[in-house]
Amino acid sequence: MKITVGIPAYNEEKNIAAIIIKLRKITDDIIVCDDGSNDLTAEIAAKSGASVVKHTKNLGYGSAIKSIFNKAKEYNNDALVTFDADGQHDINDISGVVDPILDNKADIVIGSRFLKNSKGIPEYRKFGIKLITKVTNLSLKESLTDSQSGFRAYSKKVLEKLNLTDKGMGVSTEILIKSNNYGFRIGEVPIDISYEGDTSSENAVSHGASVLFSTIKYTSIEHPIRFYGIPSVIFLILGGIFTYFAVQYYAEVGRLSTNLTLVGAGTILIGIVLLLTAILLYSLVAVVREGKN
Helix, strand or coil, rough: CEEEEEEEEEECCCCHHHHHHHHCCCCCCEEEEEECCCHHHHHHHHHHEEEEEECCCCCCCHHHHHHHHHHHHHCCCEEEEEEECCCCCCHHHHHHHHHHHHHHCCCEEEECCCCCCCCCHHHHHHHHHHHHHHHHHCCCCCCCCCCCCCEEEEEEHHHCCCCCCCCCCCCCCCCCCCHCCCCCCEEEEEEECCCCCCCCCCHHHHHHHHHHHHHHHHHHHHHHHHHHHHHHHHHHHHHHHHHHHHHHHHHHHCCCCCCHHHHCCCCCHHHHHHHHHHHHHHHHHHHHHHHHH
């Protein structure tokens, strides 16, 4: 059984060589996607023995993953493992991530940071990851613990089937939702993780918000009735209640209550907009799915 390891990298000249050297003990088929780095990441990766796909500018994590998927198809190996370039992951966990695919027990395997002791993970990361995972799980058959882990293994047929479009961190959710729709089996295994210092070059709040919004986007498209229909009913009911009190006030006092009237009308308007959005999205998704079938 042969595997390919893909590493999305941006300005990782300090870490990339050591990671590639360790990975070459497992496989010679290593892909590094240099996502527009302005340091020597690409040069060092190539000298260390990796096949380098270079973006001329920083396109985003999703674009790097897509490039890795495309390059990995050329190897035609049994599985692709995606591995972070910042030194957080342990190469000793690769076999555990790959084995369920090689044993035909899963099509995608996620290395979860929450199936082992997660005390080393910063609390703000825990909160963000768990929140995003809960939203993602709304669209999946499986109940995952870590939907945003970059340490994953993919079977050959997943690479062939998926067409990725998200250029940013939302690609992690896009992969899971599309794989779920295709009926691919998604599993998790425990991994060790190392957070030594700040390994991210992005602002944690803006990064987390961006991923959450992308996740909500994909999940809401998959379940428009749940995301827009149910809230629309709630807003319409609340609007009706405020309108009722506004009418009662007018009957007793002889003049309209500006606050009650505005709140009632505004709430009803929001409910109508949400309801129309739910109906429109539901119809569009149904048409698209029928077209695919």
